[in-house]
Amino acid sequence: MIAQLSAFGAGLLFGIGLWLSGMANPRKVLDFLDVAGDWDPSLLLVMGGAVAVTLVLFRPLLRLKKIELRKEIDAPLLAGAAIFGIGWGIGGYCPGPALTALSNLSAEALVFVAAMVVGGLFARIWPSDFSARHAGSLAQR
Amino acid sequence: MHNFTPVASLLGGVLIGLASVWLLAANGRIAGVSGILHGLIWPMSASPPGDRLWRAFFIGGLVVAGFAWHAFSGAAPSREGFGLGWAAAAGLLVGFGTRVGGGCTSGHGVCGLGRLSLRSLVAVAIFMATGVVTAVVVRHVIGVAS
Secondary structure, three states: HHHHHHHHHHHHHHHHHHHHHHHHHHHHHHHHHOOOOOOOOOHHHHHHHHHHHHHHHHHHHHHHHOOOOOOOOHHHHHHHHHHHHHHHHHHHEEEEEEHHHHHHHHHHHHHHHHHHHHHHHHHHHHOHHHHHHHHHHHHHO | OOOHHHHHHHHHHHHHHHHHHHHHHHHOOOOHHHHHHHHHHOOOOOOOOHHHHHHHHHHHHHHHHHHHHHHHHOOOOOOOOHHHHHHHHHHHHHHHHHHHHHHOOOHHHHHHHHHHOOOHHHHHHHHHHHHHHHHHHHHOOOOOOO
């Protein structure tokens, strides 16, 4: 039960960070990605603030817990990241902000999350070695 | 740049980083939201039932954070003129792409860059690039009020 409460607390803090930073607002995210419009550089500071913390603490913790993560740069990584970016650029939602935006009770957030789940399941049944080969390790992330 | 919110965005980013460190330190898990969600949903997941539970609690925390935020600072602004068809297409691409690419803004971005992973740096560079091109095209060429 401690582990579950801890995970809940981490999710809560993560979500508050998303709202405070503005990342939970898809229009603000798109104001960052749309460099041809009235550009809003705020998201650089969101990523900067988050990575400043993980940069200091992640490597010691990963060593301590003996967690090995994937290193390879392969076709699925490149293709998947490119496709994810296209979806992000259309809607302004990545997975974390989309989930916390469910609290808006808006059709937009509900439809996005439902489609995101379907897209994730589809990646697993995709008839190539894309997903099957990496099925085990993908669950890490 | 009239919407620039440097202080709130930096502080919010620090909270996101701290939450990721918390999940790694206390649960031994990487705070990659796309993977946490997928491990909860994927019906053929071979992992033990307890593995689903922590995922459900993390995502529950994310959603509750939204309700708590609205309680203090009011409802989020709604987006006029952005059709549900676009939302569905965006969701499909994000769900598919993050699973094939093994991570999203949190897993590859916050956690991957923090551990100085070249794999994650490449992923971030690519999804930033396609994200920028797509946002510009969707807004200025297609003319969607996204």
